[in-house]
């Protein structure tokens with residue numbers, strides 16, 4: 001992996017080195033902990049950083065037949081690192097191979113390979129370098145300008161306030177509004193969650209509380225919301241029907257599947273209108289099946305590496321949902337992410353129906369997400385967006401990560417973007433017009449996100 005890694009043509013190399021590489025990073029969707037940023041967390045060893053909560057790595061190790069003891073169990077950090085090194089060394093074609101080696105190169109100055117034989121040396125090298133690294137230093141060294149974390153409406157946002165007041169740290173760390181739990185009416189612990197928001201006795205009141213919380217988030221710089229959904233719901237109901245469903249739930253009865261869908265449709269539409277009013281971007285993540293292995297879920301809880309791509313979602317519902325907002329001039333800027341890549345072409349075609357002069361690419365197809373966050377997935381997403389929409393307006397990459405090292409994924413994305421564009425240029429499909437190519441590359445890497453999120 002030399003400096004021209006993934007850059008197969010001269011045009012690609014020029015675009016990457018001249019324009020893409022130097023662009024700052026706007027990480028508009030991630031799961032970093034603002035407390036760890038404020039407290040400038042340090043790490044004792046590379047296993048803590050790499051394997052502490054990274055379910056991508058866990059599932060790869062399981063696939064390589066590593067015993068759970070060396071993944072999430074009581075083996076020592078050094079033993080876990082050994083198993084990880086042995087696993088990674090043969091993981092040809094997996095993005096973890098590329099990400100991990102980019103991280104080793106960028107943050108630890110190691111440009112060799114990691115395998116069972118080099119593990120001891122890499123372990124010592126990384127742990128020595130980690131003494132001088134911290135959350136903030138990793139963020140600063142990665143040329144990050146903005147981080148949007150993922151936060152529950154009930155969150156006090158105390159750490160965001162403290163970071164904003166700390167003049168020694170210039171990176172903007174903004175909250176994102178993620179009210180998944182407020183929508184989860186079918187969940188057994190829904191009443192407990194409502195208690196966290198206050199004393200809620202009606203749907204109308206729930207909506208008022210959420211609007212107040214959203215306004216508070218916006219006062220602390222929130223520019224974007226996020227929803228994790230099985231599918232985008234569309235089952236219209238009257239206000240009275242929605243209130244009756246909510247009252248039934250408060251009374252202790254679980255809703256039917258249709259009632260849950262009606263409730264979610266109503267609440268999501270109401271929030272969508274509020275996002276539009278306040279200029280907050282709406283992200284919709286869907287197409288996931290969570291916790292497939294109940295055995296692992298019982299042992300380790302959620303986010304343990306046993307989720308998967310779900311069925312292709314109802315494009316009919318998605319289109320009707322977007323229309324319900326658009327029809328009343330209340331569709332916010334929206335980013336759509338399906339975990340099922342079979343949805344990509346349909347999503348891009350639906351998006352095209354709702355674009356307006358209100359913003360460049362008002363409705364976006366989000367970057368290749370989770371199980372698609374690899375070379376082929378990125379090329380598919382970019383090619384599909386270019387063919388069915390407007391690649392030049394794309395807001396580009398995000399990390400969606402819990403790790404302070406994962407900014408290397410932006411480099412990975414930028415190399416793939418430049419290689420794709422370079423290939424088109426060298427094939428004669430687009431002119432070698434330096435100013436235009438620069439605008440496209442810098443736009444997708446940075447300036448589009450800056451404009452879209454009003455940063």
Ligand SMILES: [Zn+2]
Nearest residue numbers: 029030031400
């Ligand atoms: Zn996420």
